Amino acid sequence: MSSDDLTGRTAVVTGATGGMGRAIVAALAGAGAHVVATDLRDDGADDLLAAVADSSGSVVFVSGDVANAEHMADVVERAVSLHGSLDCAVNAAAIEFETVPLAECTVDDFDRMMSVNVRGTFLSMKAEIAAMLDAGTGSIVNIASTNSFRPQHDQPAYTASKHAVLGLTRSAAMDYAAHGIRVNAICPGAIDTPMLRSAMERRGRNADDVAGRLSRLGRFGQPSEIADAALWLCSDSSSFTTGHALSVDGGMLSS
Numbered sequence: 001m002s003s004d005d006l007t008g009r010t011a012v013v014t015g016a017t018g019g020m021g022r023a024i025v026a027a028l029a030g031a032g033a034h035v036v037a038t039d040l041r042d043d044g045a046d047d048l049l050a051a052v053a054d055s056s057g058s059v060v061f062v063s064g065d066v067a068n069a070e071h072m073a074d075v076v077e078r079a080v081s082l083h084g085s086l087d088c089a090v091n092a093a094a095i096e097f098e099t100v101p102l103a104e105c106t107v108d109d110f111d112r113m114m115s116v117n118v119r120g121t122f123l124s125m126k127a128e129i130a131a132m133l134d135a136g137t138g139s140i141v142n143i144a145s146t147n148s149f150r151p152q153h154d155q156p157a158y159t160a161s162k163h164a165v166l167g168l169t170r171s172a173a174m175d176y177a178a179h180g181i182r183v184n185a186i187c188p189g190a191i192d193t194p195m196l197r198s199a200m201e202r203r204g205r206n207a208d209d210v211a212g213r214l215s216r217l218g219r220f221g222q223p224s225e226i227a228d229a230a231l232w233l234c235s236d237s238s239s240f241t242t243g244h245a246l247s248v249d250g251g252m253l254s255s
């Protein structure tokens, strides 16, 4: 058995109908995991379930808001009641819509960004850790960003939210290592998803220019390249890795 094999393991994935979320669900289910997938948007759920129908694992979809504590408790409870435990989780749900510097960022926009990206990650982790503590083992992967280290222009709240995701990751990694729970972050660079495409459109940017500026490899990353990293961090292959921020960014942060 490969140590990336998740046969019999149970996973939660948030942001599951988004660009990266879909690829992460497919990778985990393809490795044999039983996945409880959740997203605010359910319009892509049928496609997602069809795409993973032949995988060796299984997927159920539950729609709801990551910023709602009851919803995230229900998602985790569903994973445990269906499959007996929660072994891993990938928290990918987030929003990004900014085009202005800090003094022009409205309080409402700041609060909305924090509510989904920070409170949502916090509530997801809170429910996931509670379930993992019972088993004394688990792996949580938060999707942060290269913005967790290096801001892009005109993204004050998003940048702050992604710094906070790293803070939640490192804090929990420290507190729960002794309980057998590993907590890591993936910091994607420019990945070809609806979030990136809509950011470029809002800013009137050309895809080739953005790829050339944000990636040493001269191209956007693919969602599957983030999913491969998430699978590794969920699996026993990464058993000595915790509190880590793994850049999957085409070399962006190396310059």
Ligand SMILES: NC(=O)c1ccc[n+]([C@@H]2O[C@H](COP(=O)([O-])OP(=O)(O)OC[C@H]3O[C@@H](n4cnc5c(N)ncnc54)[C@H](O)[C@@H]3O)[C@@H](O)[C@H]2O)c1
Pocket: 014, 015, 016, 017, 018, 019, 020, 021, 038, 039, 040, 041, 064, 065, 066, 067, 091, 092, 093, 094, 095, 096, 116, 120, 143, 144, 145, 146, 187, 188, 189, 190, 191, 192, 193, 194, 195, 196
């Ligand atoms: N695409 C990139 O270049 C890039 C770069 C760095 C980090 N990221 C991060 O990667 C993760 C995945 O983003 P993506 O690029 O796949 O974007 P995406 O917009 O395709 O997916 C995000 C998903 O989150 C869901 N979501 C939003 N608000 C929610 C809420 N309140 N409750 C539940 N679900 C909610 C959306 O419906 C969407 O399906 C995010 O955390 C994002 O910040 C993306």
